[in-house]
Amino acid sequence: xxxxxxxxxxxxxxxxxxxxxxxxxxxxxxxxxxxxxxxxxxxxxxxxxxxxxxxxxxxxxxxxxxxxxxxxxxxxxxxxxxxxxxxxxxxxxxxxxxxxxxxxxxxxxxxxxxxxxxxxxxxxxxxxxxxxxxxxxxxxxxxxxxxxxxxxxxxxxxxxxxxxxxxxxxxxxxxxxxxxxxxxxxxxxxxxxxxxxxxxxxxxxxxxxxxxxxxxxxxxxxxxxxxxxxxxxxxxxxxxxxxxxxxxxxxxxxxxxxxxxxxxxxxxxxxxxxxxxxxxxxxxxxxxxxxxxxxxxxxxxxxxxxxxxxxxxxxxxxxxxxxxxxxxxxxxxxxxxxxxxxxxxxxxxxxxxxxxxxxxxxxxxxxxxxxxxxxxxxxxxxxxxxxxxxxxxxxxxxxxxxxxxxxxxxxxxxxxxxxxxxxxxxxxxxxxxxxxxxxxxxxxxxxxxxxxxxxxxxxxxxxxxxxxxxxxxxxxxxxxxxxxxxxxxxxxxxxxxxxxxxx
Amino acid sequence: xxxxxxxxxxxxxxxxxxxxxxxxxxxxxxxxxxxxxxxxxxxxxxxxxxxxxxxxxxxxxxxxxxxxxxxxxxxxxxxxxxxxxxxxxxxxxx
Numbered sequence: 176x177x178x179x180x181x182x183x184x185x186x187x188x189x190x191x192x193x194x195x196x197x198x199x200x201x202x203x204x205x206x207x208x209x210x211x212x213x214x215x216x217x218x219x220x221x222x223x224x225x226x227x228x229x230x231x232x233x234x235x236x237x238x239x240x241x242x243x244x245x246x247x248x249x250x251x252x253x254x255x256x257x258x259x260x261x262x263x264x265x266x267x268x269x270x271x272x273x274x275x276x277x278x279x280x281x282x283x284x285x286x287x288x289x290x291x292x293x294x295x296x297x298x299x300x301x302x303x304x305x306x307x308x309x310x311x312x313x314x315x316x317x318x319x320x321x322x323x324x325x326x327x328x329x330x331x332x333x334x335x336x337x338x339x340x341x342x343x344x345x346x347x348x349x350x351x352x353x354x355x356x357x358x359x360x361x362x363x364x365x366x367x368x369x370x371x372x373x374x375x376x377x378x379x380x381x382x383x384x385x386x387x388x389x390x391x392x393x394x395x396x397x398x399x400x401x402x403x404x405x406x407x408x409x410x411x412x413x414x415x416x417x418x419x420x421x422x423x424x425x426x427x428x429x430x431x432x433x434x435x436x437x438x439x440x441x442x443x444x445x446x447x448x449x450x451x452x453x454x455x456x457x458x459x460x461x462x463x464x465x466x467x468x469x470x471x472x473x474x475x476x477x478x479x480x481x482x483x484x485x486x487x488x489x490x491x492x493x494x495x496x497x498x499x500x501x502x503x504x505x506x507x508x509x510x511x512x513x514x515x516x517x518x519x520x521x522x523x524x525x526x527x528x529x530x531x532x533x534x535x536x537x538x539x540x541x542x543x544x545x546x547x548x549x550x551x552x553x554x555x556x557x558x559x560x561x562x563x564x565x566x567x568x569x570x571x572x573x574x575x576x577x578x579x580x581x582x583x584x585x586x587x588x589x590x591x592x593x594x595x596x597x598x599x600x601x602x603x604x605x606x607x608x609x610x611x612x613x614x615x616x617x618x619x620x621x622x623x624x625x626x627x628x629x630x631x632x633x634x635x636x637x638x639x640x641x642x643x644x645x646x647x648x649x650x651x652x653x654x655x656x657x658x659x660x661x662x663x664x665x666x667x668x669x670x671x672x673x674x675x676x677x678x
Numbered sequence: 679x680x681x682x683x684x685x686x687x688x689x690x691x692x693x694x695x696x697x698x699x700x701x702x703x704x705x706x707x708x709x710x711x712x713x714x715x716x717x718x719x720x721x722x723x724x725x726x727x728x729x730x731x732x733x734x735x736x737x738x739x740x741x742x743x744x745x746x747x748x749x750x751x752x753x754x755x756x757x758x759x760x761x762x763x764x765x766x767x768x769x770x771x772x
Contacts, residue, residue: 371731416734506756521693552726608730
């Protein structure tokens with residue numbers, strides 16, 4: 176039996192029934208990585224020895240009759256801006272190329288404590304600044320559905336790893352859509368949790384008031400399982416919310432009939448015709464399931480992108496000041512202190528990162544701070560208020576997860592404004608601190624390729640349960656068709672291996 | 679409003695070569711033109727949101743907890759001397 180490429184839920188069943196060991200599961204995925212990842216480049220580092228030790232420990236616990244935890248033996252890929260003790264954490268940047276993390280991020284620690292096996296660190300846009308994984312200093316990641324196309328970003332490595340079957344679960348980070356857009360481009364599920372639900376301790380800060388760590392997986396159930404494992408208060412993150420743990424997988428079964436679903440017309444502007452068609456078909460399915468769908472308006476969304484790029488750049492310019500060659504990372508070989516700062520940063524940071532630091536420094540400059548930064552924060556209040564009002568009438572808000580399917584490598588990298596505007600649909604969720612799931616809703620034929628396309632389901636703060644439940648129900652309707660396409664795609668990537676089709 | 683890239687790069691302590699300065703200036707002008715749309719929004723009397731979820735934060739217990747060990751932290755540094763981070767002199771010849 177081939178294990179690689181199976182959803183986490185099925186792997187867990189095989190491990191708990193004793194049909195297969197954690198080390199056999201790991202070897203199956205490591206084999207897939209060695210065959211597939213030369214073409215995809217999803218991983219910056221595969222943690223073979225560490226993962227083998229973790230898997231062996233899980234097997235030993237099982238043999239002794241002890242429970243290794245709810246993620247027993249499940250391989251998890253981790254985006255390379257989340258620290259794993261003893262592993263590199265490049266953030267996709269030359270400036271951290273040789274840095275080894277001396278500690279575990281809160282999320283990595285929780286995964287290990289619950290029996291997960293950390294299989295590797297995944298590629299990403301440098302410091303999570305990008306929507307295509309093309310700004311990584313370690314080469315672009317290719318989309319498994321069409322190797323000439325991007326997997327989205329910034330969590331493109333995690334998305335491609337899950338889509339290609341090289342890991343059943345992955346962690347990503349989402350500051351303006353970096354989990355949801357790559358999930359959409361690669362045909363997987365990605366959950367951006369409410370700000371404060373998952374600890375950011377040990378996740379490299381890009382824009383601290385927007386950053387979140389979330390789950391990526393092939394199915395909604397798997398996404399819920401991973402969220403369950405990483406959510407919860409952490410005293411080491413001062414923005415971590417207090418609250419009792421939620422059993423998200425158990426709550427998937429509740430009813431969805433009667434739910435009111437809002438469709439903001441602002442989130443459909445600029446969406447391509449075929450994606451819009453798929454979206455309307457999906458709305459039809461939701462109505463068939465008993466939900467009430469209504470088009471409505473959230474006017475302030477129209478200014479979300481501008482406000483986001485001011486806030487995110489301002490926070491980035493402050494957060495990334497720590498990369499100065501003093502305490503960690505790359506240092507330029509020069510004779511004076513000032514030169515050490517400027518050359519270490521100039522040589523170590525990539526162009527996109529420098530652009531955003533300069534923009535952030537500009538909007539925080541004494542003469543500009545009120546004109547730009549404070550005003551953007553005021554616009555953010557308007558966005559937040561309008562969403563709060565919207566959630567008085569609707570339980571969830573839906574839209575496509577991206578205006579179009581995956582674009583070609585190199586197509587947008589020299590046109591930053593177009594690239595930024597492609598995040599229009601996902602950014603408002605971060606500005607308002609909401610939760611949102613991206614899940615596959617179908618495929619669009621594009622220049623000879625069948626490319627996946629995602630649905631975004633947005634929920635009010637800390638209502639991940641409703642968002643996941645709606646996603647799970649929809650998956651029952653459309654999931655099997657998508658799984659068949661996924662298996663066909665993986666067979667093309669590695670024809671010698673079989674891909675199990677499960678229901 | 680124009681961005682004086684050279685001055686801002688100095689504030690951000692980033693060394694740019696002149697060619698990159700020009701490319702960056704062009705790109706930033708485009709981005710700034712878009713960002714200027716914010717100036718059209720009526721925000722009179724609207725308080726700013728600088729952070730989220732502050733109402734849900736809990737103060738940490740006022741007790742010391744274990745931190746990273748000094749040796750481990752020092753191992754990450756590019757240069758150390760007798761347990762301290764070592765950097766070049768502020769200017770040559772001082």
